[in-house]
Amino acid sequence: MLPEILGPDGPWIFVSWPALVLGAALGIICTVLSAFRPAARAGKVSPVEAIASVSGGSTKKKTIRGKSTKWMPIEAAIAFRQIGMRKRSFLLTAVSLSFGILLLLSFSPLTNFIQLGLRNNADLGDVYAAMPVGQSSFSDAQLSSMKSIAGVASVSAQRITQVKATFRYDLLGSNYRENKASWKSVAKDNNGMIQTQTPSTMVGMSNENIRNLKADVLYGSMDPAKLNSENGIILMLNMMSKSSVNVGDLRPGNTIQVQGKNMKIGAIVMANTALQYYAGNTFISFYTTNQVFQQFSAARPNMAALTLHSGVNGNNVYTTLKRQLSTVPKVQVGNQQLAKQLSGRISLVSNILFYGFIAIILLIGVLNIINTIGTNVLVRTREIGLLRAGGMTIKQVRNMLVYESACYGVLALGIGLVVGLPLERFFYRNMVQLTFGVPWSLPWVLMIVVSVVTIAAVFLSLVSPLKQMRQMEITRAVTIE
Structure with a gap:
């Protein structure tokens, strides 16, 4: 015997076939429409952008530390994206590059102090x-x-x-x-x-x-x-x-x-x-x-x-x-003829000694920059090979690395000058200014020399790695671990 709910006096269920067909059609249409926008966006992303996880075309703007990369060239956007993924390594490298700048600025007052001490400033002729x-x-x-x-x-x-x-x-x-x-x-x-x-x-x-x-x-x-x-x-x-x-x-x-x-x-x-x-x-x-x-x-x-x-x-x-x-x-x-001649010879020797020392400091800093950035590029051979396989030209690779290196140089200069200038001012005022009375002023010439040398070293560091990248086949590059 059937339960009462299913008996003749139970509730009736009416099925409308037109309603079922309309509901199914609406579901299919909604499903297609929901997939159409992502598919359209994906169709506008190049292989290079897909590999590098950088947005392009009309996609939503990506931000790195609050800065939009959509307005940048694709090479610059990839460079900033890669830097954002390696923040610690990037910061440590920039700090190591700034050591040469710090040493140069810190030793500059010492060279000034010795030069003024040896200077023959007697207005008494020979x-x-x-x-x-x-x-x-x-x-x-x-x-x-x-x-x-x-x-x-x-x-x-x-x-x-x-x-x-x-x-x-x-x-x-x-x-x-x-x-x-x-x-x-x-x-x-x-x-x-x-x-x-x-x-x-x-x-x-x-x-x-x-x-x-x-x-x-x-x-x-x-x-x-x-x-x-x-x-x-x-x-x-x-x-x-x-x-x-x-x-x-x-x-x-x-x-x-x-x-x-x-x-x-x-x-x-x-x-x-x-x-x-x-x-x-x-x-x-x-x-x-x-x-x-x-x-x-x-x-x-x-x-x-x-x-x-x-x-x-x-x-x-x-x-x-x-x-x-x-x-x-x-x-x-x-x-005082002999004293003047002796002072001139001592001044010449001290110039060679201390400016030579500064030149060595600069050379160490330059070699450090070249070695660090050059090695950093070579260890990313597989990554760069994948980017080239995705359609990036060697020119775009070069531009990407130039943008990255420029970031290294700018940050290294920023750290070196921000920390080095107060040190230079402190040493100068306590050595040169208090002894010889020469007031401190911003060392513009030294700052320009440091900036030019750093920027030149950063770009020179790319010459050898880029040459190797240009000569290496893409199929070989992507297999390097």
């Missing part, structure tokens, strides 16, 4: 004669007799006197507001000027001798006519001194007060060690023309620097000069 400052001077006849000595090419007569000079306290940078030797804070008066009881040294020179200082210029220019018209001076950087402050933050256009008169800085030059030693304890030192000098002192020349012709023996000139001035009291005669 042979010189000097009188005590403020006590006596040379007559015109004595200067004329110096010029007549055999072998003398020129005589530079200099007027040296001591004056009271100061300048505004706020012209000193925060790093210079301490005495260089005692590290005591520099005081200022009620007018905002630096307080000092130590006299400064003023050197009066001819226009020709002023122009001869151009080799020592750091800022500004040597223009005697402008110095005369503007009541100008040429400020000398200070060396280590018990009473001096570092004037490295002053610039052309600033003014200093000399005996109550405002004088405009026309240029800033390197320190003259011998001149400062001769002048004794001094606050600041500066050059000016004879015309400006005469506003403050009527002193005659008390120093004469003799420059000799090439090949002339300085001892003979020294002996003659000393004999001529034998009756002059308190005169000091010196021969």
Whole structure:
């Protein structure tokens, strides 16, 4: 006996054949439509894109670290995709490439320090004669007799006197507001000027001798006519001194007060060690023309620097000069020709030594770049072979590797400069700036050299691997593990 639910009084089920046919048709249509869009997208993806897993055509944009690759050439997109898949290896390689840049920037202040220490910056010619400052001077006849000595090419007569000079306290940078030797804070008066009881040294020179200082210029220019018209001076950087402050933050256009008169800085030059030693304890030192000098002192020349012709023996000139001035009291005669020659030879040797050392550092960095990137390309022979099998030309392979190498170079430069420049600045300020007074500035030449060498090395590293890739058959490349 059938259950009641299936009996005559149970529910009835009605089947509509048209509805079944329509539902089946709609299902088939929906299935076809759902597959049509992915199929259309897949049809627009090239074999190269499929192998490299990089989107192209009208497909949805792929992003790597938030950057879209759709607008890039396919070679660049693949390169960025591969870098994104090997982030750790990419970062380690770039860091290793940056070591050469770090070493170069770190050792640069040391080479500057040694070069400045060996630099012959004495403005005393080959042979010189000097009188005590403020006590006596040379007559015109004595200067004329110096010029007549055999072998003398020129005589530079200099007027040296001591004056009271100061300048505004706020012209000193925060790093210079301490005495260089005692590290005591520099005081200022009620007018905002630096307080000092130590006299400064003023050197009066001819226009020709002023122009001869151009080799020592750091800022500004040597223009005697402008110095005369503007009541100008040429400020000398200070060396280590018990009473001096570092004037490295002053610039052309600033003014200093000399005996109550405002004088405009026309240029800033390197320190003259011998001149400062001769002048004794001094606050600041500066050059000016004879015309400006005469506003403050009527002193005659008390120093004469003799420059000799090439090949002339300085001892003979020294002996003659000393004999001529034998009756002059308190005169000091010196021969620094040998010292200048020795300084030049030592400077040459040190240049070869330290710039050679820097060249070796650069060479090590270049070889490291070539070896690292070259090896990285060779170990990917199978991957590149698959890309070529998928339709990528050797030109596209080359472009892809160029994009990758450019990324290595840019990141290595970024790391090297970001870390290296603060180190270079720290070493420079604690070695060169505090000792010689030469202010720090961005080493643009060094940065350009480092950038050019790094970029050149990155692209040179591709020459050998690309040559091997070009000669290798695709079928062989894809079988290499």
